[in-house]
Amino acid sequence: MISVNGLRKRFGATTALDGMTFTVRPGQVTGFVGPNGAGKSTTMRIVLGLDAADAGEALVGGRPYRTLSDPLRHLGSLLDAAALQPGRTARNHLLWLAHSQGLGARRVDEVLTQAGLSAAARRRAGGFSLGMRQRLGIAAALLGDPPALMLDEPFNGMDPEGIIWMRRFLRALAAEGRAVLVSSHLMSELQDTADHVVVAGRGRVIADASVAELLAAASDGRITLRSSSAGAAAVLTEAGASVTPGTDGTLTVSGLPAETVVAVLNRHQVPFSEVTAYRASLEDAYLELTRDAVDYRAEEVR
Ligand SMILES: Nc1ncnc2c1ncn2[C@@H]1O[C@H](COP(=O)(O)OP(=O)(O)OP(=O)(O)O)[C@@H](O)[C@H]1O
Numbered sequence: 001m002i003s004v005n006g007l008r009k010r011f012g013a014t015t016a017l018d019g020m021t022f023t024v025r026p027g028q029v030t031g032f033v034g035p036n037g038a039g040k041s042t043t044m045r046i047v048l049g050l051d052a053a054d055a056g057e058a059l060v061g062g063r064p065y066r067t068l069s070d071p072l073r074h075l076g077s078l079l080d081a082a083a084l085q086p087g088r089t090a091r092n093h094l095l096w097l098a099h100s101q102g103l104g105a106r107r108v109d110e111v112l113t114q115a116g117l118s119a120a121a122r123r124r125a126g127g128f129s130l131g132m133r134q135r136l137g138i139a140a141a142l143l144g145d146p147p148a149l150m151l152d153e154p155f156n157g158m159d160p161e162g163i164i165w166m167r168r169f170l171r172a173l174a175a176e177g178r179a180v181l182v183s184s185h186l187m188s189e190l191q192d193t194a195d196h197v198v199v200a201g202r203g204r205v206i207a208d209a210s211v212a213e214l215l216a217a218a219s220d221g222r223i224t225l226r227s228s229s230a231g232a233a234a235v236l237t238e239a240g241a242s243v244t245p246g247t248d249g250t251l252t253v254s255g256l257p258a259e260t261v262v263a264v265l266n267r268h269q270v271p272f273s274e275v276t277a278y279r280a281s282l283e284d285a286y287l288e289l290t291r292d293a294v295d296y297r298a299e300e301v302r
Pocket residue numbers: 011014015016034035036037038039040041042043185
């Protein structure tokens with residue numbers, strides 16, 4: 001288990017962390033998302049003892065990371081997949097890490113297989129694509145067979161096949177009972193992967209909930225329907241609903257139960273089809289939550 005309690009951190013005039021607090025539970029993939037500058041990397045660096053917090057604490061299995069005598073057996077981490085010696089082969093890179101922790105070559109070969117890198121084990125890591133470097137980073141994180149994993153943007157640079165592999169792999173690691181924290185810019189990457197999501201903004205937690213809860217809140221009892229009649233939006237608005245036209249000819253309706261929507265359209269003899277409960281995506285939920293916490297946003301195109 002990883003717990004982050006009231007972390008505060010300033011860099012000069014910038015407040016990077018402003019009371020960041022959350023827990024990463026065993027047996028779950030916890031997504032850690034938020035706009036640029038939300039404080040995700042700073043939080044992870046503090047968990048690993050690479051930065052010192054001004055206040056608060058971060059614990060791994062109940063202890064500060066710096067006090068662990070064999071840390072790779074407690075927490076595996078991937079912060080920067082590009083950080084490796086380009087001249088070393090993948091296997092030698094892992095052997096070097098393994099020896100520093102009293103782990104043998106057999107474990108190195110196991111994690112190379114797990115990460116799908118056996119065939120590339122004797123190639124120089126400097127020639128690896130970003131996706132392969134991510135796999136090598138994951139292999140390194142797994143060396144000590146730790147109960148907790150913390151991965152910063154592991155989907156970065158992965159091709160579609162790699163993304164599917166990574167999703168399944170993270171799920172399997174959580175199913176083995178590990179606590180898995182995964183940061184990402186793209187909420188969509190975490191769909192079908194994360195059980196739980198911590199949304200950060202401006203150095204603190206904006207939402208900390210299960211994926212099911214987030215989706216239910218963002219769906220908010222809305223329904224969608226399809227109608228070719230221009231009158232549909234008008235009669236529903238008049239009946240008290242709020243209506244948003246979609247780009248695909250659908251209307252999203254909120255503020256009225258489905259039965260009332262159907263009754264209103266029938267009463268006004270407005271043709272319609274496909275009345276369904278609106279299902280928000282994780283991306284929708286995220287955009288709604290972070291609307292006020294984004295530092296940099298492109299001007300809307302008019
Ligand atoms: N070493 C540093 N010196 C000065 N400012 C820093 C430093 N590290 C982080 N910051 C600032 O702290 C804030 C939080 O940054 P952090 O990298 O933790 O956010 P993030 O959520 O990981 O962002 P991103 O998604 O862009 O990686 C930002 O405003 C950033 O500019």
